Amino acid sequence: MGETIQSVERAAAxxxxxxxxxxxxxxxxxxxxxxxxxGTLHGILRTLVHVGFVEQDEASGKYRLGATLLHLGTSxxxxxxxxxxxxxxxxxLAGRSRESAWxxxxxxxxxxVIHHVFRPDDSLQTLQVGTYLPTHASALGxxxxxxxxxxxxxxxxxxPYTKHTIVDPAALEEELDxxxxxxxxxxxxxxxxxxxxxxxxxxxxxxxxxxxxxxxGAVERLAPGGALHMEFVSYVRDAARAITRSxxxx
Amino acid sequence: MGETIQSVERAAAxxxxxxxxxxxxxxxxxxxxxxxxxGTLHGILRTLVHVGFVEQDEASGKYRLGATLLHLGTSxxxxxxxxxxxxxxxxxLAGRSRESAWxxxxxxxxxxVIHHVFRPDDSLQTLQVGTYLPTHASALGxxxxxxxxxxxxxxxxxxPYTKHTIVDPAALEEELDxxxxxxxxxxxxxxxxxxxxxxxxxxxxxxxxxxxxxxxGAVERLAPGGALHMEFVSYVRDAARAITRSxxxx
DNA sequence: CAGAGTTGTTCGGCTATGCCGAACGATGCT
DNA sequence: AGCATCGTTCGGCATAGCCGAACAACTCTG
Numbered sequence: 001m002g003e004t005i006q007s008v009e010r011a012a013a014x015x016x017x018x019x020x021x022x023x024x025x026x027x028x029x030x031x032x033x034x035x036x037x038x039g040t041l042h043g044i045l046r047t048l049v050h051v052g053f054v055e056q057d058e059a060s061g062k063y064r065l066g067a068t069l070l071h072l073g074t075s076x077x078x079x080x081x082x083x084x085x086x087x088x089x090x091x092x093l094a095g096r097s098r099e100s101a102w103x104x105x106x107x108x109x110x111x112x113v114i115h116h117v118f119r120p121d122d123s124l125q126t127l128q129v130g131t132y133l134p135t136h137a138s139a140l141g142x143x144x145x146x147x148x149x150x151x152x153x154x155x156x157x158x159x160p161y162t163k164h165t166i167v168d169p170a171a172l173e174e175e176l177d178x179x180x181x182x183x184x185x186x187x188x189x190x191x192x193x194x195x196x197x198x199x200x201x202x203x204x205x206x207x208x209x210x211x212x213x214x215x216x217g218a219v220e221r222l223a224p225g226g227a228l229h230m231e232f233v234s235y236v237r238d239a240a241r242a243i244t245r246s247x248x249x250x
Numbered sequence: 251m252g253e254t255i256q257s258v259e260r261a262a263a264x265x266x267x268x269x270x271x272x273x274x275x276x277x278x279x280x281x282x283x284x285x286x287x288x289g290t291l292h293g294i295l296r297t298l299v300h301v302g303f304v305e306q307d308e309a310s311g312k313y314r315l316g317a318t319l320l321h322l323g324t325s326x327x328x329x330x331x332x333x334x335x336x337x338x339x340x341x342x343l344a345g346r347s348r349e350s351a352w353x354x355x356x357x358x359x360x361x362x363v364i365h366h367v368f369r370p371d372d373s374l375q376t377l378q379v380g381t382y383l384p385t386h387a388s389a390l391g392x393x394x395x396x397x398x399x400x401x402x403x404x405x406x407x408x409x410p411y412t413k414h415t416i417v418d419p420a421a422l423e424e425e426l427d428x429x430x431x432x433x434x435x436x437x438x439x440x441x442x443x444x445x446x447x448x449x450x451x452x453x454x455x456x457x458x459x460x461x462x463x464x465x466x467g468a469v470e471r472l473a474p475g476g477a478l479h480m481e482f483v484s485y486v487r488d489a490a491r492a493i494t495r496s497x498x499x500x
Numbered sequence: 501c502a503g504a505g506t507t508g509t510t511c512g513g514c515t516a517t518g519c520c521g522a523a524c525g526a527t528g529c530t
Numbered sequence: 531a532g533c534a535t536c537g538t539t540c541g542g543c544a545t546a547g548c549c550g551a552a553c554a555a556c557t558c559t560g
Binding site: 003005006007026027028038039042046056060061062 | 506507508509510511516517518
């Protein structure tokens with residue numbers, strides 16, 4: 001890749017910084033973080049406000065993300081081919097398993113959730129589309145890591161979420177081997193206490209893994225007595241195979 | 251507002267163009283649309299790819315939006331104060347009315363949906379957060395238009411969606427007057443056949459309308475015999491008032 | 501209540517940034 | 531095969547836009 005445009009790259013860095021936390025940031029704060037003069041940064045911010053990517057708080061003068069970004073992000077979902085093809089199967093999977101269904105892709109070392117179907121008959125859930133899941137502590141992530149051609153994200157320290165999270169790199173590698181050989185991944189209370197998840201890989205026509213689909217629910221329902229109900233595993237694998245097949249026939 | 255940075259503005263224009271349709275676009279196509287030399291445009295695209303805002307199709311070489319935008323857009327939702335405060339009330343409204351609940355803001359002449367709670371006991375719905383609704387053909391939009399300090403978006407032609415859509419500017423103005431005097435808006439099959447909606451304004455501490463909340467559902471349930479059930483109207487107004495009050499006490 | 505330290509914003513000069521147009525190789529369509 | 535169009539590269543010139551200092555408004559502190 002050749003040279004990139006300075007100001008655009010800087011603008012993107014500003015947006016990432018604003019997105020990294022719920023707090024609104026000021027010009028001086030951003031300038032310090034990026035090591036740029038205040039005046040320079042103000043110019044970029046001014047244009048970002050002009051195009052609607054950033055909004056300025058009238059009272060404090062500080063900056064936050066703008067509403068245009070929400071619309072652009074949603075547009076991405078329409079463009080994403082995997083999601084378009086997989087939506088119907090995710091609905092069916094949620095219906096059959098009576099659990100919430102999830103679809104994710106590997107993105108910058110995280111699992112990006114690109115679809116999420118609520119568990120039937122349960123309205124108090126928040127939608128997780130667009131959020132990140134950790135690769136080493138989610139079933140979706142394990143599937144994606146196991147089939148990732150470049151072993152990114154493995155050199156990063158394995159952050160513990162519960163006492164069951166796999167934090168030893170060697171143990172994780174072993175787990176990924178298991179995922180590769182049997183073709184699906186499980187995760188029992190490694191991300192959230194009381195919740196377990198199952199996932200299987202979705203492949204493109206060339207056989208490359210482009211995403212993963214799975215379900216997530218309470219341990220009492222999915223793994224009573226500690227062992228995963230294989231019935232749920234087959235639901236997930238069926239859905240994954242169906243989507244893989246539908247990607248072959250455009 | 252002073253001068254803005256050329257390349258950033260151009261980058262934003264590219265993103266808007268890519269978001270405007272589901273089709274992926276090529277360099278030449280974009281260059282023609284924006285009236286820029288191919289070489290110039292390629293440079294901006296290269297940086298947009300580098301920061302993850304745009305992805306390039308390996309096979310065709312054409313460009314589409316990138317996954318980073320989805321994550322940024324979702325981050326906007328966390329930042330949005332109105333949404334953060336209103337989520338719980340929207341859940342309650344959906345539960346009481348047993349219909350889907352919606353929250354929207356005025357943005358670039360459209361209603362931007364910033365929250366959406368599915369109708370209880372109905373799993374086959376797609377989430378509409380981040381999408382646009384027309385201002386003149388939705389209950390949310392009527393509320394926002396009626397209290398918009400600048401009467402934008404009214405000079406635009408009123409596109410018909412069903413045979414009940416208000417297309418006459420004078421008739422719309424009359425409707426907005428009604429909305430202002432009685433404090434809520436109705437919409438009966440003006441956007442989609444068989445669906446009606448109700449909405450009420452959410453105000454910030456200064457009394458300015460910053461958003462609207464409402465419900466949407468089948469005409470048989472919400473307006474049997476053609477007249478809106480006032481019970482639902484009071485649910486919506488209660489929710490709107492509750493959110494308005496909660497914005498006053500931070 | 502004053503003043504020291506912030507904050508966001510403006511502006512003009514200098515230079516490095518990045519815009520442009522032409523040329524290249526690959527691909528697709530007739 | 532031929533032509534047209536694609537995405538990409540490159541170097542020279544000029545201008546876009548970076549920088550640093552100065553500004554006014556504001557918030558804490560002593």
